[in-house]
Amino acid sequence: MDAAAGPGSPVSGPHRIRDFGGQMTCSGKPFIVAAAAVLIVSGAGKAADPIVSTPMTPAMPTFEDASDWSGFYMGVGGTASWQSYEFDGDAGAGEPDFSFYPTVYGGQLVVGGNVQFDSVVFGIEAAGGVYGFSGSGSGDLSELFDGAPDDVDFDYTSGGYSADLSARLGYLVTPSMLIYGSGGARAIYSNNDTAFTYEDPVSGDDVTEELEHFGNLFGTVGAGVEVALSDDVSVDLEYEYGFSAAGWLAEEIPELDGLSAGSHTISAQVLFHF
Numbered sequence: 001m002d003a004a005a006g007p008g009s010p011v012s013g014p015h016r017i018r019d020f021g022g023q024m025t026c027s028g029k030p031f032i033v034a035a036a037a038v039l040i041v042s043g044a045g046k047a048a049d050p051i052v053s054t055p056m057t058p059a060m061p062t063f064e065d066a067s068d069w070s071g072f073y074m075g076v077g078g079t080a081s082w083q084s085y086e087f088d089g090d091a092g093a094g095e096p097d098f099s100f101y102p103t104v105y106g107g108q109l110v111v112g113g114n115v116q117f118d119s120v121v122f123g124i125e126a127a128g129g130v131y132g133f134s135g136s137g138s139g140d141l142s143e144l145f146d147g148a149p150d151d152v153d154f155d156y157t158s159g160g161y162s163a164d165l166s167a168r169l170g171y172l173v174t175p176s177m178l179i180y181g182s183g184g185a186r187a188i189y190s191n192n193d194t195a196f197t198y199e200d201p202v203s204g205d206d207v208t209e210e211l212e213h214f215g216n217l218f219g220t221v222g223a224g225v226e227v228a229l230s231d232d233v234s235v236d237l238e239y240e241y242g243f244s245a246a247g248w249l250a251e252e253i254p255e256l257d258g259l260s261a262g263s264h265t266i267s268a269q270v271l272f273h274f
Helices: 029-047
Strands: 017-020 023-026 071-087 098-100 103-117 120-139 152-174 177-190 194-199 206-211 214-228 233-244 259-273
Touching: 071 120, 071 233, 103 152, 103 259, 120 177, 152 214, 177 233, 214 259
Parallel strands: none
Antiparallel strands: 017 023, 071 098, 071 103, 071 259, 098 120, 103 120, 120 152, 152 177, 152 194, 177 214, 194 206, 214 233, 233 259
16 A cells, blocks of 8 residues: 655655645646647637628729720711601691601711710711612602692602711710710701602502602700720711601792601711721
């Protein structure tokens, strides 16, 4: 048996306390296990700390490096238009006496200029071109031509010149893409005979009646998108609605005092900036 423990003597057994100069120390596996437990608990506490992520603020778009849209440009383009004409011999009272709905195709030259304010672009544009159109209609042609039937189907052909002037206000959705709205006026003038062809109800023969001149003035509103392909070249696609209250050559052609017209026009253009 072990001797009885006394002051200054070691304690026998697995848990021994030793006295070295009045300082008590502990030895054995229990001490190692306790130390490991402290480390594990400490590490678990740190692992349990919440992970706080710092949200990233998206960079706002700037236009410091955008294409410079200020300046002048010119270009070429084509148009397609679907128009409607209604004529009332009483100049606005009652139903139209006849109506026709031509399809119009044309080409045009374009000149214009832009001023850019950060992401906003203001512009003025003018265009001039040639056109040709044809279509069909029905109604009372006696309002235009003496001896013509008062209820007949007819075909219609014409051609001439067009001139446009419009203002544009746009926004750069990207440095190279501009969306815009527009407003202005379009004048069309037929420099050749405007022909109405119908079947004579008595003989069955085709009869062609002609107006020497014909013109109309439209107000226009529209919207479009223009994309810069480079610093010098862009492509433009635009839709315009045209509205008219009367023929603008009414003094020269009194028969057209009751004319009202509307149009839906799509144009595509290649523009060169300088």
